[in-house]
Amino acid sequence: MRARDIMSRPVVSVDTTATVLDAVTALTEHGFAAVPVVDDGDRVVGIFSESDGLRAEHRRDAPVTEVMTPLVEVTTPDADVAKIAERMLAKHLRSVPVVEEGLLVGIVARRDLLRTMVRTDDVITANVRGLLDKYAGSRRQWTVRVADGHVTVSGEFADTAERSLVGALVRTVGGVKDVVIAAGMPAAIGWDD
Template sequence: MHARDILSRPVVTVQPQMPLRSAVALLTAHGYAALPVVDDDDRVVGLLSESAALAASSHLETALVEAVMTVPVEVVNPGTDTSTIASRMLAGGLRSMPVVEAGVLVGIVARRDLLRALIRDDTTVEAKIRALLDEYAGSRRQWEIDSIDGEVTIRGIFADDSEERIVATLARTVDGVHGVETSDTGALRHR
């Protein structure tokens, strides 16, 4: 798995000339550990972390982001392996890393993104499919969903062949699904 598979976007960013008070408001409103600082061309020039903002709290009214941002910034590219990202985060005590391509910010990877990737297991796949099917069927829990290593089986009552195909197609849209098999358990199709 790579950064491109787990990164978050769009990314909330700040600019170097932004008042620190405004940047801290963004940081806290969104619950982020850090915000990338970008120039006018969306190139990462720094990182505003919670700890840097907290250390500058006595100058909150007068300071600009550029006065407290961390430079240089550790960045990764979309093809960076997640194990490399995790190692770099742990070694550097980082809570997030901007993802850049050709020098331009394209996303961010936070520790929670890495953790989410670790638990992207069959239970997660089943829950995502169940949510899609609940939305499709109006919360009529009429199907059982099982996933083993991305191979999904959906059992239940389908109104007709068309609905069976729709349900299978919806399930295939979920990340981590490699194959879908359906099984109509109804004795008679509803007409």
């Protein structure tokens, strides 16, 4: 897997004319641990982290370039994710900007790396189960199976309208490619994997 497969984009960044307050606002409004600092050509010249913000607490109007961390670790879109993770762990980095031909094109954060550990089908299954749980309440009567984004819901349904409704609900879950409603099969007790 490559950086391009997991990086977040578009990247929230601040430019070299920003103040510490501007950078802190970018961090807090978006829930990031760090934001790249870019010049007027969109080239990464530093990174502003939560730690930088805390150290500059009484310098809100200071230029971000005075408190940012210069010498930023960057990577490319083709970089191997395992190598990025190793580098981030070894150097205690929370995120690494992704540059292509010197320009900022994305960022890989720790959460992006963690997402690779969760299989997409597992996420889809959990989301479908949660949605059907809200719909059915204590009547948990369906079995949910997901394979490569293809969802099968089996069990007893009150009627064709409920079968159609369940199918429509499942189709609203991100990552679902198609849905098969297998009515009339024995219902499981609780949710089944």
